[in-house]
Amino acid sequence: DTAVSQTPKYLVTQMGNDKSIKCEQNLGHDTMYWYKQDSKKFLKIMFSYNNKELIINETVPNRFSPKSPDKAHLNLHINSLELGDSAVYFCASSPQRSSYNEQFFGPGTRLTVL
Amino acid sequence: DQQVKQNSPSLSVQEGRISILNCDYTNSMFDYFLWYKKYPAEGPTFLISISSIKDKNEDGRFTVFLNKSAKHLSLHIVPSQPGDSAVYFCAASVQGNKLVFGAGTILRVKS
Numbered sequence: 001d002t003a004v005s006q007t008p009k010y011l012v013t014q015m016g017n018d019k020s021i022k023c024e025q026n027l028g029h030d031t032m033y034w035y036k037q038d039s040k041k042f043l044k045i046m047f048s049y050n051n052k053e054l055i056i057n058e059t060v061p062n063r064f065s066p067k068s069p070d071k072a073h074l075n076l077h078i079n080s081l082e083l084g085d086s087a088v089y090f091c092a093s094s095p096q097r098s099s100y101n102e103q104f105f106g107p108g109t110r111l112t113v114l
Numbered sequence: 115d116q117q118v119k120q121n122s123p124s125l126s127v128q129e130g131r132i133s134i135l136n137c138d139y140t141n142s143m144f145d146y147f148l149w150y151k152k153y154p155a156e157g158p159t160f161l162i163s164i165s166s167i168k169d170k171n172e173d174g175r176f177t178v179f180l181n182k183s184a185k186h187l188s189l190h191i192v193p194s195q196p197g198d199s200a201v202y203f204c205a206a207s208v209q210g211n212k213l214v215f216g217a218g219t220i221l222r223v224k225s
Contacts, residue, residue: 004157042116043158043203043215056212090157098210100146105157 003027004106006091012112013081021076021109023091031055032074033092033103034066043090049074050097081113117141118206120216129225133191137204137216140185144206148213149178149189152201161202162189194223 004025013019025032033056034046047066048056054066063079078085088108094101119138127133137147145166150158164171164178164187171178177190191198204216 041217043205045212048212058212092157099207099213100210102160103213105150105159107155107157 004091004093004104006089006106006109008109009107010110010112012114014114015081015083017081018077018079019081019111020078021089021091021111023074023076023106025072025091025093025104025106027093027095027104028072029093029095029104030071031094031097031101032068032071033094034074034076035090035092035105037088037090037108039087047074047076048097055097078111081111083113086111086113115140116216117144118204118214118216120202120204120219122219123217124220124222126222126224127194129196129223130193133189133194133198133221133223135189135191135202135204135219135221137187137189138185139187139206141206141208141214142185143208144214145209146207147178147180147187148205148207149176150203150205150215152203152218158203191221194221196223196225199223 007022031050033048035043049068052068065077068074090108091106092103094103148163149161151161152158180187201218203218205213
C-alpha cells in the first residue's frame with residue numbers, strides 16, 4: 001500500500017500548456033511538500049503546506065500554484081509551461097512541519113516540456 | 115550558492131569493504147543533518163541523521179560523522195553490500211526549517 005503516491009509518473013507536454021500533478025499521502029501526516037530535482041540533480045524545496053496552510057513558498061514563478069484540498073492531498077498546477085520546467089518533481093510528507101521529522105517521498109513525476 | 119555540496123558525483127566500492135560518502139556545507143547555522151538514499155524510479159528514503167550537538171551517530175552498518183569545525187560530514191557503510199548501490203543525498207536544516215539538499219553521490223557496490 002503506497003504511502004505517498006503521485007500521478008502521473010511521466011508527463012510530456014508542449015510549451016505553453018497547463019498541467020497538474022497530483023499527490024496523495026495515506027500516512028496521516030500534517031505536512032506536505034513539493035520538491036524539484038533539476039538537471040544538476042539538486043533537490044530543491046518549492047512549497048510546503050501544514051494542515052492545508054502554506055508555510056514555505058520558495059522563489060518559484062507564480063506560474064506554479066499548489067493546491068491542498070485536504071491535508072492528505074497536495075496538487076501542483078503549472079501554467080504556461082516553459083522548457084526550463086522540465087525536471088523531476090517529488091512530493092513528500094512528514095508528521096509535523098519541523099524538518100527534524102523524517103520526510104517520506106513519492107516516486108516522482110518526470111515532466112518533459114517540448 | 116549551494117550550501118550543501120557533495121563533491122564526488124560517484125563512488126565505486128567492492129562488496130564487503132567500507133563505503134565513505136562525503137558532504138561539505140557552508141552555512142554554520144545548520145544544526146541538523148540527514149542522509150537520504152534513492153533507488154532509480156523511486157523517491158528518496160531517510161537513512162540516518164545527526165544533530166549538531168553530536169559528532170557521531172550509528173545505526174547498524176551505517177555511521178554518520180560530523181566535524182563542525184571543518185563543516186564536513188561523512189557517511190560510512192560497513193560492510194558494503196550490492197543492495198546499497200543507490201544515490202545518496204546529504205541534507206541539512208536550520209532550527210527545523212526547510213531541508214537543503216546536496217546533488218547526491220552515486221554509490222556502486224561491486225560483487
